[in-house]
Amino acid sequence: MNFDRLRHISERTEVGEQREVLLGVTIPETPGSFLDFCSAIGKRSITEFNYRFADTAEAHVLVGIQMAAGKDRVALVRELSKRFAVNDLSDNEVAVLHVRHMVGGRSASLPDEELFRFEFPEKPGALLKFLNTLGDGFNITMFHYRNHGSAYGRVLVGIQIPRGQMSNFKKSLKQIGYRHWHESDNAAYRQFLVS
Numbered sequence: 001m002n003f004d005r006l007r008h009i010s011e012r013t014e015v016g017e018q019r020e021v022l023l024g025v026t027i028p029e030t031p032g033s034f035l036d037f038c039s040a041i042g043k044r045s046i047t048e049f050n051y052r053f054a055d056t057a058e059a060h061v062l063v064g065i066q067m068a069a070g071k072d073r074v075a076l077v078r079e080l081s082k083r084f085a086v087n088d089l090s091d092n093e094v095a096v097l098h099v100r101h102m103v104g105g106r107s108a109s110l111p112d113e114e115l116f117r118f119e120f121p122e123k124p125g126a127l128l129k130f131l132n133t134l135g136d137g138f139n140i141t142m143f144h145y146r147n148h149g150s151a152y153g154r155v156l157v158g159i160q161i162p163r164g165q166m167s168n169f170k171k172s173l174k175q176i177g178y179r180h181w182h183e184s185d186n187a188a189y190r191q192f193l194v195s
Contacts, residue, residue: 020047021073022064022095026085029059032136034143035128040080041065043124046145048100052193053107053141053158062089062100107194110141112160115189119152119179120145126153126178133176134159138169142193156183158193 027033034051047064054060067073073090080086089095120126127145134140142158161169173180183189 019067020064020090021067021076022062022089022092022100023077023080024087024089024095025061025063025080027059027061029053029055029057031139033059034061034140035131035136037061037084038127038131040083041076043128044076045124046127049127049143049145050100051140051143053110062095064100107141110158110160110194112162113141113158113184113194114161115142115183115186115193116157116159117181117183118155118157120155121178122151122153130176130178134172137162137165138172152179 025037027037041063045066047066048062049064050062051059065076067076073088077086077088118130120130139160140157141160142156144156145153159169
């Protein structure tokens with residue numbers, strides 16, 4: 001037994017006992033849509049969030065949401081489906097075992113994209129605080145979050161920061177108060193996530 005196997009067992013248990021729902025959601029690719037979607041999820045605990053800009057019209061998001069055993073899943077999917085195209089992938093073996101770890105990939109070069117790494121506190125509302133404080137002046141082009149069971153979630157975010165707006169962006173980061181690192185020159189980012 002090693003940590004990779006323990007993580008696999010934990011993930012399978014959460015989905016198998018219906019304590020996690022895995023959704024593929026299509027939202028408009030416009031500033032503010034991510035905030036609208038997260039507001040629709042509400043204060044439920046998010047176990048993972050995967051997104052990478054790929055199209056100017058639609059954004060495809062893979063999100064894991066922690067649920068009370070057997071409760072709330074149908075109601076959540078029904079509620080989200082009123083506003084977004086939702087595909088419940090919780091029982092899809094390919095999605096559960098593979099796709100959730102492969103979402104993303106390269107994107108065409110996006111003007112003014114900057115990469116940041118954050119530590120979000122592991123508490124409901126942390127993502128909404130981040131998005132509400134940023135507002136809709138900055139376009140999120142990539143987002144990856146995975147709950148690792150610690151006090152802080154590790155988050156990787158691509159953000160388009162228009163020329164001349166970096167100082168305003170930094171003011172927003174100061175207001176949010178989460179630890180962060182500017183990673184735009186990171187070799188892995190350059191090799192695998194941008195064209």
